[in-house]
Amino acid sequence: MAFYKAEYIWIDGQQPTAKLRSKGKIVPVGEEPPIWAFDGSSTNQATGENSDCVLKPVFVCPDPIRGGDNKLVMCEVLLIDMTPHPSNTRAACAEVAEKYADFDTWFGIEQEYTYFDGAKPLGWPINGFPAPQGGYYCGVGVDEVFGRDVVEAHMDACLVAGLSISGINAEVMPAQWEFQIGPVGTPTVADHLWLARWLLYRIGEDHGVSATLDPKPVRGDWNGAGAHTNFSTRQMRESYEPCIAAAEALATTHELHIKNYGDRIEERLTGLHETCSYREYRYGVRDRGASVRIPWQVVRDQKGYIEDRRPNANCDPYTVTRLILETVCGAAS
Numbered sequence: 001m002a003f004y005k006a007e008y009i010w011i012d013g014q015q016p017t018a019k020l021r022s023k024g025k026i027v028p029v030g031e032e033p034p035i036w037a038f039d040g041s042s043t044n045q046a047t048g049e050n051s052d053c054v055l056k057p058v059f060v061c062p063d064p065i066r067g068g069d070n071k072l073v074m075c076e077v078l079l080i081d082m083t084p085h086p087s088n089t090r091a092a093c094a095e096v097a098e099k100y101a102d103f104d105t106w107f108g109i110e111q112e113y114t115y116f117d118g119a120k121p122l123g124w125p126i127n128g129f130p131a132p133q134g135g136y137y138c139g140v141g142v143d144e145v146f147g148r149d150v151v152e153a154h155m156d157a158c159l160v161a162g163l164s165i166s167g168i169n170a171e172v173m174p175a176q177w178e179f180q181i182g183p184v185g186t187p188t189v190a191d192h193l194w195l196a197r198w199l200l201y202r203i204g205e206d207h208g209v210s211a212t213l214d215p216k217p218v219r220g221d222w223n224g225a226g227a228h229t230n231f232s233t234r235q236m237r238e239s240y241e242p243c244i245a246a247a248e249a250l251a252t253t254h255e256l257h258i259k260n261y262g263d264r265i266e267e268r269l270t271g272l273h274e275t276c277s278y279r280e281y282r283y284g285v286r287d288r289g290a291s292v293r294i295p296w297q298v299v300r301d302q303k304g305y306i307e308d309r310r311p312n313a314n315c316d317p318y319t320v321t322r323l324i325l326e327t328v329c330g331a332a333s
Helices: 090-099 148-159 188-207 242-250 254-259 296-301 317-332
Strands: 003-011 020-028 037-040 051-060 071-078 106-117 166-172 176-186 210-212 227-232 283-285 293-295 306-308
Touching: 003 051, 003 188, 020 037, 020 188, 051 148, 051 188, 071 188, 071 306, 090 188, 090 242, 106 188, 106 317, 148 166, 148 176, 148 188, 176 227, 188 317, 210 227, 210 317, 227 317, 242 254, 242 283, 242 293, 242 306, 242 317, 283 296
Parallel strands: 003 071, 283 293
Antiparallel strands: 003 020, 037 051, 051 071, 106 176, 106 210, 106 227, 166 176, 227 306, 293 306
16 A cells, blocks of 8 residues: 655644644545644643644645655644634634635735844854845845745745745845735635745755744844735725725724734834834825835726735734734625
8 A cells, every 4th residue: 555644734822922833644645634633732732631632634735845645734723522722713714704705805925034044144144233224125146145045945845835825035134035925815825824834944944044933033223024914805806995995994903903913013013114103003005114005006906905014924824814804894794
């Protein structure tokens, strides 16, 4: 009998920012990855005397690391009675997405991250700092760009896996990069983003670097790292008024979103470095210093999407997309 390797990937219960975990299972060729289990007492998801938690596959794709017939298996965590574990944010996201399915919502998430070589950002001098921000964004050359080989390897892996990656670019701070997932519906966009994050870490192992989603990886006059979330409904893609209505609806739940958009968000949303302060909410056309940006082409075309610039790089995309759906679609219902 032939077999393939299935790498089961899930989100743990660590607070305030959950981590990815994974382990491998050997599965007969021709069979789908089955429900499995793990020790929740080692992942902040159970106690030692009642440690079993359940892994339910929700998205399966080719494994670009092992190749062949091998699979990556994104899972949600269940209790042994097959109900969602308290740490399972996907279940609520999927429920809300189903509730507002008639809106045909699309998301595109811009995942920023920073490569580290040990205790310092990749390519930074051992003592001191590189030249100030200015030439690094979408830069080229060994004096401005660090880690392109691993960035390219990650993009290729996402494509082989069939994830909806749509681009990459070097960011404003040296050693900081971004990849984009979408546009695609939810919870699919979050499934793909979590798997792309896992691939980011896993491919970093092969290159001797680590990726961090820290929202403020370097103190001082350096940009933080976000997960700008682009969003549209069918109505927004047909006319401009729903785009404005969506931006105005998000003002009504600003504090709720800030509370759930990633730990230490106040360190990034200072009002500097292309951000609006977490203490206020405003939207504007072409304004990268606003909480929500309406792109120039949306005004030109009088239809399209809006960009929520508040989510941190370390946000949970299941939670972010659920909140946006509840706020925007709820207001339009």
